[in-house]
Amino acid sequence: MTNFRLGELFCGPGGIALGALKAKIESDGELFNISHAWANDYDKDTCETYAKNICPEDSKSVICKDVRKLDISKLSDIDALAFGFPCNDFSLVGEQKGIDGVYGPLYSYGVKTLQRFKPKWFLAENVGGIRSANEGNAFQTILEELTAVGYKVTPHLYKFEEYGVPQARHRVIIIGIRNDLPFDFKVPVLKNSQIVTSREAIENPPISVDAYNHELTKQSSIVVERLKHIKAGENAFNANLPEHLKLNVRGAQISQIYKRLDPNKPAYTVTGSGGGGTHIYHWEEPRALTNRERARLQTFPDDFFFCGSKESVRKQIGMAVPAKGVQVIFEAVLKTFAGISYDSVKPNIQFVQKDLFSPPIVNKELEFV
Template sequence: MIFRLGELFCGPGGLAWGATHADIGDPNFKIVHAWANDYDENTCRTYQRNICHNMPGSVYHADVRKLDLTQFTQIDAFAFGFPCNDYSVVGEQKGMDGVYGPLYSYGVKVLKLYKPQWFLAENVGGLRNANDGKAFTKILDEMRTAGYKLYPNLYKFETYGVPQARHRIIIVGIRNDIDVEFKVPSNKPYAKVDNTCRNAIEVPPIPKDAPNNELTKQSPTVVERLSYIKPGQNAFTADLPEHLKLNITGAKISQIYKRLDPEKPAYTVTGSGGGGTHIYHWAEPRALTNRERARLQTFPDDFVFEGNKESVRKQIGMAVPCIGAKIIFEAILKTFAGIPYESMPANIEE
């Protein structure tokens, strides 16, 4: 069974890479790209280059609110990582009241229009708490009303071998008339994977001519500040001399000038980069390159990001880790193929 995949809010292609590389040992069950959409032009160019270079016209660069959703080809599967800005615990948490909060509804419209056999929706863990939990309940209700059985779970990707602490809600939906039940893939097979950030960045060494690997320039003050910050520390936990301390009142975000701990997975890769929010190397007095950040998101080195350095940083930070996505898509394929796989109980009650 070949599943043709459509995507809204496709990002640079982390989900798509995982989908199109999902392999369960049966060539009759695989996922192929059908079409995708994102509002950012560089992101669309990245997706075209890496996911569907032979079908560039299948990627629609448009604001989803102005997009004709009826124009696409028929699909069997659908994925949408709807924008998380209003659900993130770092932001103002406006939830449904924000600009981005209601955008999930365009994914629900696609479900009603095309009735794919299954879908995968992704968002931040903070989604559960937005609007006192009402936003998550409303989203699930609308997905159910569209005709789907739902299997939500908070995936902690570092427990699946990803070299980064990244917690995301993934909702798998299977159409009501299809008699299969999805189970959350177990993380036990990945317990012995070396997912330290040191291993991810250094093994194998990044080629000198790797794309998107330009060094970030650091000011002398930042270099001096980093010299006092030990691996795992940030600007507030390190013992800094007075002239290097940050004069910040209110919330002290733990990722400000935070160095990686080389013996642990990285902290969450985000799209931000100003004011000390780059991810900082554990030994060298510098921020990571975009290629190093891409490795923490498990993108292969031959995955080339389009756009300037800042655009690429945002694309990488907003993506779903390729390997994490692949694991979940393979579980979906096995579900449809009737192949048993090791599973574990979902941590979000339906």
């Protein structure tokens, strides 16, 4: 058996970990799989959710601490690293400060962890907007630093609805394989993959009334009245609303405000926010989705229990990586190491590797305590 011990930074509630644990490949009687080693996040509820669902027998392996105060010298050795570094400063919604923001530089801790443990491969994840932050320079710098510490990187903008996820969620994922290893990662593609609609995800099979995290949101009367005038697939700005139900919004009109799902299409992107009409709304019933319904759009199974208040759970679900989508990518990594060919496409993000013997480019101001 070839097992890769996985460490995670910015682990979230466990979407990446769940996809990793489910990924298993057999080749010539040998099993290739991924196991949990340790994980880190700063949010208490998130860490409790991760520990409860991913490693209930070893909850101490989940370190709840600001990554800037994490002592990596005390962590066990790993064969692989995953880090979905914070996207706040790279999102197209917002100021997009990139590396110059509060959260932007945190990717550097992933680089430092790679330097420390030199795992065989890594997976890094962020929003699509990372490509244009700081006029494109931020993403280029990140790729150069990952390359400089000894990895062949393959960045690609994955459209998760093409990987069996019932949601139009587009994320940049970078796979890196250590330079001294004779493997080249290829971007997997699922040929003849069936698009999963939001109706299929939420209704098939029906969600039990006593399912975890399935509490209804109390809607105000004006929200209920507004939703009754918004058809499936419409939002508060393109629906034919009576004057008293229209939103008094100046400037940019975000399409997800009071937007109802189209039951015949994948859902729009699930986010961690929930105020101001951003909960995600049912296509037929005049209400927001429950957290369990949102979790289904993120491909979490119904027995995956999220810890914390309803608002905390909503945020955890929205910030997670869809387990089913990332499982396909992990399986491609395992096939790469197993020498198994698979259907693939060329990366849609171009990056030219620099001299592999260049010294590491690392932000020296960001040191582990």
